[in-house]
Amino acid sequence: MVFYGRGEPVIALEKVALQVPAGQFASIIGPSGCGKSTLLRLIADVMQPHAGAITLGGDTPRAARHAHSLGFVFQAPTLLPWRSVKQNIELPLDVVGRRSAKRSARTTAELIELVGLTGFEDALPHQLSGGMQQRVAIARALILTPDILLLDEPFGALDEITRQRMNIELLRIWSESGTSALLVTHSIAEAVFMSDRVYVMSARPGRITTIIDVPLERPRRLDMMRTPEFFECVNRVRDGLFGHEQIQVSTPREPVEAY
Amino acid sequence: MSGETLTFIVKRLTQITVGVAVFVAAWHLTVIALRIPKYLVPLPLDVARAFQLHWPVIASHAGFTVSAAALGLTASTLFAIAVALSFSMNRGIAQASLPVVLVFRSTPVAAVAPIMMLIFGRGISTSMAVVTIVSFFPMLVNMMRGLESADRTAAELLHVYGASRWQQLRLIRIPFALPYLFTGLRVAGSSAILGAMLSEWITGTKGLGNLILDSGEMRETDLLWAAVLTSVVIALAVFWTTSAGEKRLLRWTNR
Amino acid sequence: MASVLSTLHKALRATWRPFATAIVLIGIIEAAKRAHLLPVFVPAPSEVLLEIWNGPRLVTANLAPTAWKAASGYFIAAIIATAAGSLAVSLRALYGTIYNVSVMINSVPIIATAPLLALWLGTGPQVQIAIAALASQFPMLVGTMQGLQAADSRQRELMHVLSASRSQTLRYLLIPSALPYLFAGLKIAAPSAVLGAITAEWAGADRGVGAMMLYALFSYDTPKVWLSVLLTCLLAGAGFGIWALIERVAVYWQHDVELAD
Numbered sequence: 001m002v003f004y005g006r007g008e009p010v011i012a013l014e015k016v017a018l019q020v021p022a023g024q025f026a027s028i029i030g031p032s033g034c035g036k037s038t039l040l041r042l043i044a045d046v047m048q049p050h051a052g053a054i055t056l057g058g059d060t061p062r063a064a065r066h067a068h069s070l071g072f073v074f075q076a077p078t079l080l081p082w083r084s085v086k087q088n089i090e091l092p093l094d095v096v097g098r099r100s101a102k103r104s105a106r107t108t109a110e111l112i113e114l115v116g117l118t119g120f121e122d123a124l125p126h127q128l129s130g131g132m133q134q135r136v137a138i139a140r141a142l143i144l145t146p147d148i149l150l151l152d153e154p155f156g157a158l159d160e161i162t163r164q165r166m167n168i169e170l171l172r173i174w175s176e177s178g179t180s181a182l183l184v185t186h187s188i189a190e191a192v193f194m195s196d197r198v199y200v201m202s203a204r205p206g207r208i209t210t211i212i213d214v215p216l217e218r219p220r221r222l223d224m225m226r227t228p229e230f231f232e233c234v235n236r237v238r239d240g241l242f243g244h245e246q247i248q249v250s251t252p253r254e255p256v257e258a259y
Numbered sequence: 260m261s262g263e264t265l266t267f268i269v270k271r272l273t274q275i276t277v278g279v280a281v282f283v284a285a286w287h288l289t290v291i292a293l294r295i296p297k298y299l300v301p302l303p304l305d306v307a308r309a310f311q312l313h314w315p316v317i318a319s320h321a322g323f324t325v326s327a328a329a330l331g332l333t334a335s336t337l338f339a340i341a342v343a344l345s346f347s348m349n350r351g352i353a354q355a356s357l358p359v360v361l362v363f364r365s366t367p368v369a370a371v372a373p374i375m376m377l378i379f380g381r382g383i384s385t386s387m388a389v390v391t392i393v394s395f396f397p398m399l400v401n402m403m404r405g406l407e408s409a410d411r412t413a414a415e416l417l418h419v420y421g422a423s424r425w426q427q428l429r430l431i432r433i434p435f436a437l438p439y440l441f442t443g444l445r446v447a448g449s450s451a452i453l454g455a456m457l458s459e460w461i462t463g464t465k466g467l468g469n470l471i472l473d474s475g476e477m478r479e480t481d482l483l484w485a486a487v488l489t490s491v492v493i494a495l496a497v498f499w500t501t502s503a504g505e506k507r508l509l510r511w512t513n514r
Numbered sequence: 515m516a517s518v519l520s521t522l523h524k525a526l527r528a529t530w531r532p533f534a535t536a537i538v539l540i541g542i543i544e545a546a547k548r549a550h551l552l553p554v555f556v557p558a559p560s561e562v563l564l565e566i567w568n569g570p571r572l573v574t575a576n577l578a579p580t581a582w583k584a585a586s587g588y589f590i591a592a593i594i595a596t597a598a599g600s601l602a603v604s605l606r607a608l609y610g611t612i613y614n615v616s617v618m619i620n621s622v623p624i625i626a627t628a629p630l631l632a633l634w635l636g637t638g639p640q641v642q643i644a645i646a647a648l649a650s651q652f653p654m655l656v657g658t659m660q661g662l663q664a665a666d667s668r669q670r671e672l673m674h675v676l677s678a679s680r681s682q683t684l685r686y687l688l689i690p691s692a693l694p695y696l697f698a699g700l701k702i703a704a705p706s707a708v709l710g711a712i713t714a715e716w717a718g719a720d721r722g723v724g725a726m727m728l729y730a731l732f733s734y735d736t737p738k739v740w741l742s743v744l745l746t747c748l749l750a751g752a753g754f755g756i757w758a759l760i761e762r763v764a765v766y767w768q769h770d771v772e773l774a775d
Contacts (some may be wrong), residue, residue, distance in 0.1 A: 044675055045675075080691075091686065095676045126768075367705070369713050370743045374555070377736055460625075472717060
């Protein structure tokens, strides 16, 4: 994946391959500029790759997008300010045409309850807090019961406390919805806490350097963050992020390179 | 005048001359090509002849308009400086006078002019008064900004040296405010000319506004166009000189 | 319907204080005039009211022509400006040209256009209508152009991710996000149309608030002059106020928007 701008072409992503088994929760973590957002956008068919293939359950991203098997949650809630909570959640339904929405989409009421915003159906976005707006965005991403939920640093703008609460909420929503999820984040704790598998990326060119499986049991609880197992995973992620230069120098451990 | 300014002026004049030449040629060609009748749009040559014939009339009327505008602007500038100074000295006065000042902002010429005519009668003083009122608000806003713009550290420096309020004013705040004076003049300048001409319409005093109106009624198209052109040229000249002054002064502030 | 009522209610609550102040002020002026404390050119408010009382026909006979002339010009400008603005945004090549033409029209003063238009269009209301249109077009164009470009890139991405068609994006995103700017432009343009029409009447009209003003000035009829000034401000304010009210109902989700120059 190459970006052409002024000067040298920037190879944003090179030789990236990852596989997310159905129903699993995976995170991508990496430093700023490593291309993780680009990767997510490639999957969502917002951008097209120069080489390589992406398949989502056998479909190309474009087909998946047209079939509405993707749900995307942006960094900013990106709610339409003139629509109420209920109307914002139903925006995908309006676009698709209610009659042709495949499968019995969850009702809006169910989703509002799922994300914990009962009572706010008619509120306008500017009346909601940042965390609440993001919950609306998540509900919107789920209304067409997508197979895959893509999240691009959805809680980056929130404070730590709200963020942890939202993490729990998201896990609950995810487990009840049964989708696969791919989360891009720059918080190590968040990545480990949420995922079954963490992909660590490095920058320039962007590629996956380490894959870490998180064996913690589900449902996850906040007190798990104090366990030694949690710390071990966090450290492995940290090594993947910062330590692999040292690894190359000091120990003859090969960086796990995806093929 | 420095060599730099000289080259700038020469360059400007050349640009203007070329621009005017192109404009006149295009005008002439359009009228001929589209066969526009003379009473709708005259040829440049006819307008030039009108200028030649009626130059004294045009000049004297223009003189009236320009003086009305200039005097009005001067008056409003002085008022604006006084008010801005008092605002900066005393916060309380500023707060209390805000609603009054806002009235000046929204009053249109159409409403001000008749009332001024009631007060001042049919002379040039009405035009002056209208110009003063219409240009007061932009001048005030700019003078206030100008007084506030003095570099904070420069003011503190003087303060450390024990400078009096007056010295601070003279050495720091006035020099910093000067560019804003020109900004205000630029903003208010063209509307001053317009305001003067509009006032002439209702008062009937001598001035370009009335020249335009009269020549229109008399169907003296050439003279009408000549007068209109004169007013446009004057407005442009005002705009350019004030912008040039503003830019020149801006060179040594860090705006 | 309920939202319109509540908007009106809110508007009343916000404006009652200035109204009250105005009434008190009027009372003070009246008293001062009775006590011969005020100069000749300030009439007693009661005299002005008497003018209306004695000659309501006069008021309506002049208010109506100006109002419909201004309104006609305004709506002509609105149609042209919104069309031109939409064109400018959809065909990038024309953007600069359309904008510059609008700026140029805006800079030519009424002084110049009124007599010329009178020459070309003849006497009659068409000159004032034309000038009202010319005077009000610029804010409407700017509002349209800014409005149609107001949707930010995130929102457009959202539409893309949802696989929305072009017309869907227009309907669900571009038009609603344009409304605040559009209404801001329409709001600002209304007084300009009124003032343009009235100023154009100074250049030659037999009926209208501007004509009434001239007539009153020539006959040194002070209360009538003030009355015409009052009518001018009322008409301009009404134009603005009506749009402000419509804006509050239509753009229910936002506060005031500032149009960039």
